[in-house]
Amino acid sequence: xxxxxxxxxxxxxxxxxxxxxxxxxxxxxxxxxxxxxxxxxxxxxxxxxxxxxxxxxxxxxxxxxxxxxxxxxxxxxxxxxxxxxxxxxxxxxxxxxxxxxxxxxxxxxxxxxxxxxxxxxxxxxxxxxxxxxxxxxxxxxxxxxxxxxxxxxxxxxxxxxxxxxxxxxxxxxxxxxxxxxxxxxxxxxxxxxxxxxxxxxxxxxxxxxxxxxxxxxxxxxxxxxxxxxxxxxxxxxxxxxxxxxxxxxxxxxxxxxxxxxxxxxxxxxxxxxxxxxxxxxxxxxxxxxxxxxxxxxxxxxxxxxxxxxxxxxxxxxxxxxxxx
Ligand SMILES: Nc1nc2c(ncn2[C@@H]2O[C@H](COP(=O)(O)OP(=O)(O)OP(=O)(O)O)[C@@H](O)[C@H]2O)c(=O)[nH]1
Ligand SMILES: [Mg+2]
Numbered sequence: 662x663x664x665x666x667x668x669x670x671x672x673x674x675x676x677x678x679x680x681x682x683x684x685x686x687x688x689x690x691x692x693x694x695x696x697x698x699x700x701x702x703x704x705x706x707x708x709x710x711x712x713x714x715x716x717x718x719x720x721x722x723x724x725x726x727x728x729x730x731x732x733x734x735x736x737x738x739x740x741x742x743x744x745x746x747x748x749x750x751x752x753x754x755x756x757x758x759x760x761x762x763x764x765x766x767x768x769x770x771x772x773x774x775x776x777x778x779x780x781x782x783x784x785x786x787x788x789x790x791x792x793x794x795x796x797x798x799x800x801x802x803x804x805x806x807x808x809x810x811x812x813x814x815x816x817x818x819x820x821x822x823x824x825x826x827x828x829x830x831x832x833x834x835x836x837x838x839x840x841x842x843x844x845x846x847x848x849x850x851x852x853x854x855x856x857x858x859x860x861x862x863x864x865x866x867x868x869x870x871x872x873x874x875x876x877x878x879x880x881x882x883x884x885x886x887x888x889x890x891x892x893x894x895x896x897x898x899x900x901x902x903x904x905x906x907x908x909x910x911x912x913x914x915x916x917x918x919x920x921x922x923x924x925x926x927x928x929x930x931x932x933x934x935x936x937x938x939x940x941x942x943x944x945x946x947x948x949x950x951x952x953x954x955x956x957x958x959x960x961x962x963x964x965x966x967x968x969x970x971x972x973x974x975x976x977x978x979x980x981x982x983x984x985x
Contacts, residue, residue, distance in 0.1 A: 749804075765777050776808060796823075906961035
């Protein structure tokens, strides 16, 4: 693979909705960081004086009216930016440091990945393995403007944005990386808006994330990945098929009835009339041994062929992808 060109210039973009009480803490850090060409605040129809809170800082202030959601506000900020790189930050975090920003931006500047996500520490993350199953939805992240422009507009909507970015960085970009940082926290919706309104907003956020993930899986998985998943399923299916074939052949060797009695001994001792075992015994007693041999060999041979075919497909798909 060709080495990635070094990317230049970083714009910090902060989407804010009613963050007058919290955005100052974030701007104190962003506006004193020496690696940003510009800090842009996109005020998305706030009604709490967010604009006045921002006016004390050397930032570019853009206002949208009325409120249109986080993804759209981020889009307005990115389209304003004239740099190759963007650093996003939520407006409600506490504990962000220059060192964290530097560590987040550096891998994207030097081309190690196309997006780097700064994950806030949560207690459950101590189980490192868990991170595989946790969606990386943190608002603090560095990425290329190119990646942003590659992402279809339907994902630049409200809280669909982070799921969309992650997916496109992995499947249509230079990959994503993340790190969990300690010492950074945020104000949750329930504290900002009151319990019930906060909960309603949280449910809407989940809805956005889930609908985006669903749509991404249905419409945006690249054809080669889709084909690879299909091949993996065929491999799983054919291995099960071969096991069934072996099971049937094993039955003919020992004698079908005594084979079933040995395999299901536990079930039969618990309930001599276990319906499923009774059914199998009935089938076994009515099928002759040569027929069982033909079925067993047939299952083994057919599934062996499926298995080999799927394996070859998987292998050739892998090669196509590497060459591309
Ligand atoms: N522009 C814009 N920004 C928004 C909107 N809603 C939230 N934000 C901003 O997006 C950031 C994250 O929003 P939060 O509501 O805190 O979402 P979260 O941090 O994922 O979820 P919580 O766990 O509740 O904090 C904050 O900086 C908000 O100000 C919106 O409608 N428009
Ligand atoms: Mg928050």
